[in-house]
Amino acid sequence: MTNTIPTPTYLDEFSPPQRILLGPGPSSVHPRVLQAMTLPLLGHLDPQFFRVMDDVCEMLRQVYRTENFMTVPLSSTGTGAMEAACVNLLEPGDAIIICRNGFFGDRLADIAQRCGAQTIILDFEWGQPVALPALADALERHANVKAVGVVHGETSTGILTPLPEIVNLAHRHNALIVVDAVTSLGGHDLRMDEWDLDVCYSGTQKCLGAPPGLAPISFGPRAMQVINRRATPVQSFYFNLKDLESYWNQTRAYHHTTPISMTYALRESLRMLLEEGIENRIRRHARVAAALRAGLEAMGIGLLAAAGYRLNPLTTALIPEGIEDAVVRQRLLADYNIEIGGGLGQVRGRAWRIGLMGESAKETNVFALLSALEQILPTLGYEVASGASLSAAQRALVDYADGGVLP
């Protein structure tokens, strides 16, 4: 036995496997977007970089379908944007209603509480959308609710909550509406201005097709007014909107050093989105999701999310009885280079989260995953008729093209 010290791995060049990323995000990123990050760096106060900033804001406005001036990428991930929404709107003692139908609604409530807000939590079953009557009732019972927080696409349950009626209800009670669109922006219809949303945030690593690291957010006029009239300082300096506004849209005053290369990547991913067309991208997400669901159901695998409210970019599949969650995910990763996500919170171990987002939202990925599952599951004692899920997925694609399945 020799006594050599093993060479530490950090000295090696890193050569990651080429995964098919079908988890809850990050999703796969197109080479054009990766390549954009190799462009020479500019300073964050370089006039040439201001052009990049203006381009990104303008394209984000198109994706959000808004004319909101303050539509910018924050220098954080989506969770940071959730915090930015709360710390800027809420002052200690303000009341906020959080509609909690999954893990991210829970997180939103947690963050609101850390702002010192009186946080009224409305619970809805995981796998169901937010129900209007409960919200209406809560708004009747609590006077002076400043805001209502709702998760448009719940990445933990695969539920899409329709927004327009919720927004109208909140506004009738003079409450602002804060929308988590981390998983829905670019993958579902979302209309900031037409639906009259007040704050809406997202992430770059899902349907927008960029790597994780920035968080687009948009603030409407009502929200800006509330922020402009605050009596107390925002508890976060990093996420303080008034300072960010000076940098992004007005005097270009230094606030913090923008992640330059990530901003290049976001610019390129938004260009690709506009080249494809927003409607086309939304339809692409709907089409491949329909195929995945059909394939899973043909395999006898149930879906957690209630029919009619299923999120297209993320499907939650109920793990068949007797099948061990981690074993399947490890086999997918090790043998097929496919990543899917495990369940979060109360559905941990009970559901898989399968993302088809951005560059990952492709028919070929659906077939790859279904084929892999058809091969793995029987070895674990769960019988699957060979090819059945693939045929069902193919039929769903044809039906979708024929107009048989709506987005």
Place this chain on the structure above:
Amino acid sequence: MTNTIPTPTYLDEFSPPQRILLGPGPSSVHPRVLQAMTLPLLGHLDPQFFRVMDDVCEMLRQVYRTENFMTVPLSSTGTGAMEAACVNLLEPGDAIIICRNGFFGDRLADIAQRCGAQTIILDFEWGQPVALPALADALERHANVKAVGVVHGETSTGILTPLPEIVNLAHRHNALIVVDAVTSLGGHDLRMDEWDLDVCYSGTQKCLGAPPGLAPISFGPRAMQVINRRATPVQSFYFNLKDLESYWNQTRAYHHTTPISMTYALRESLRMLLEEGIENRIRRHARVAAALRAGLEAMGIGLLAAAGYRLNPLTTALIPEGIEDAVVRQRLLADYNIEIGGGLGQVRGRAWRIGLMGESAKETNVFALLSALEQILPTLGYEVASGASLSAAQRALVDYADGGVLP
């Protein structure tokens, strides 16, 4: 006159000029580091990515010269790390002394105040280091000071404040020491463990040689104990250290989606740093800074920072009387593709901030800048003897190599 609508620029491919980045950061980035961002994305819970995380933490520990377990890159810029340091250590009503000798000390005080801390600000002249007697006096006058905050390298003034005596003083009064090393880590001697620092944070875009977007931070055992014994929740969810600890160093529990591509870039930049050697990199920063200073002084341009306390990665040059700040910087950018920074806060318009950091810390960049200034300044009425600054810079390099100028 035709009535055509101009094509919006966001549709164009973006092709930034190749700037020589000699501002306060971002600094130029080596192609190897840029290239690392084009590697295929991995999920943030992929075992292969855990290896990247471990590599980055281990290399950061080497750069910080620490064995602190909790030495990680935060998903923000340096300003976010400043906030993370404060929100995790401070609870409402806690007392903190902030040594303010520049813009970033001021920012640290601002953030501490937003945490509800009793913030005792000690002011020192901009361009001077923090003086021990004033701090000793403040620690005598105020009982139960929880922490002392000090900026190691003040990017606004170009001052390096020596740390060991300040740390000992704070510890003798049972106060923690929080150190801003955004501009000094990798560019000056910094010894987390030997100097017994409690919290020390930095940014990736300066002496470490990566793009902006991540913020390395290290927490020592005393700081961890304080955090573990908190009575109140941390006001930020995004920067909550206990949750980040679970993800980075323990159970790999999901907290937020790590900026994957940026982490690849940081890994590669740290590999390059270790290949060069920490001592060598520090010496490189000292050498080129000595040349720049000699060149500026030969041109008759004064330095803001007090002799003996000059930061090597960033030099603050006093703008000659009659010369307009913006004109020179615009000419440098437009005609020479060289970026230098303007003054911040009370030295706005009075000083230039010239960064020689990371990949930008090269002799060739010193000569390029001095040559450009020799050409620009005379056209604005400030006479400069042609070549004088270059000769002085060359002599300084020789002197440095001969041991005549200490780092």
